[in-house]
Amino acid sequence: MHVLLNTLIVVLTVASMEVVATLAHKYIMHGFGWGWHRSHHEPRTGWFERNDLYAVVFALLAIVLIAYGTAGAWPLQWIGAGMTAYGVIYFVLHDGLVHKRWPFSLIPRRGYMKRLYKAHRLHHAVKGRHGGVSFGFIYAPPVEKLEATLRRRKAANAGAAKGSMSAESSSAERETPAR
Numbered sequence: 001m002h003v004l005l006n007t008l009i010v011v012l013t014v015a016s017m018e019v020v021a022t023l024a025h026k027y028i029m030h031g032f033g034w035g036w037h038r039s040h041h042e043p044r045t046g047w048f049e050r051n052d053l054y055a056v057v058f059a060l061l062a063i064v065l066i067a068y069g070t071a072g073a074w075p076l077q078w079i080g081a082g083m084t085a086y087g088v089i090y091f092v093l094h095d096g097l098v099h100k101r102w103p104f105s106l107i108p109r110r111g112y113m114k115r116l117y118k119a120h121r122l123h124h125a126v127k128g129r130h131g132g133v134s135f136g137f138i139y140a141p142p143v144e145k146l147e148a149t150l151r152r153r154k155a156a157n158a159g160a161a162k163g164s165m166s167a168e169s170s171s172a173e174r175e176t177p178a179r
Contacts, residue, residue: 006078013082014089018138021090026135029054034129041124058087086138094120094137116140122150131157 029037033054040051062083069077096102097113098120108114119133119140126132131153133146 006075009075009078010082010085013079014086017083017086018136021086022136022139024054025137026132030129030132030135038129041127041129055087055090058083062087090137115143118143119146122146125150 025037029040029051036050036053038051039049062080065076065080065083067080069075069080093113093116097106097108098117108117116138120137122143123132123134133149134140
C-alpha cells in the first residue's frame with residue numbers, strides 16, 4: 001500500500017508541477033524574472049543560457065525535499081522525486097525536442113509531440129516578454145486556438161497603432177492654424 005501511495009504522490013507532483021511551471025513561466029519568467037528568461041528568447045551563443053538558472057533553482061528545491069524526506073519527513077522525498085521526474089520530462093521534451101539542445105534533431109510529424117512542438121514554437125513567435133501564448137511545457141493547448149489568439153492580438157495591436165496614428169494626425173491638424 002505504501003508503494004502505491006508513494007507512486008500516486010509522484011504522479012500528482014508531476015501533474016502539479018506542470019501547473020506550477022506554467023504559472024511561473026507566465027508570471028515570473030515573463031514578469032520580474034525576465035532578466036534570466038530573456039536569454040531563452042534570444043539566439044543561444046553557447047551550450048548554456050542564463051535561463052538554465054531556473055532549472056538549477058527547481059533542482060535544488062527537489063534535492064532539499066528529498067533530503068528532508070529521507071531524514072524522516074515523509075512524503076517530501078516523493079514530492080522531490082516527482083519534481084525530478086518533471087525536470088527530466090521537461091529536459092527531454094522542451095530542451096531536446098523543441099529547442100534542439102540534443103545532438104540529434106527530430107521534428108515530430110503528428111500527434112501529441114507535433115502539437116507540443118508547434119505550440120512552443122508559437123510561444124517563441126512573439127518577440128519580447130508580452131503577448132505570448134502557450135506557457136506550459138508538457139501540455140499544449142490546441143494549435144488552432146493559439147494561432148487564433150495570436151491573430152486577434154496582432155489585429156488589435158495593428159488597430160491600436162492605426163488609431164494612435166489617426167489621433168496624432170487629428171491633433172496635428174487641430175494644432176495647425178487654418179490659412
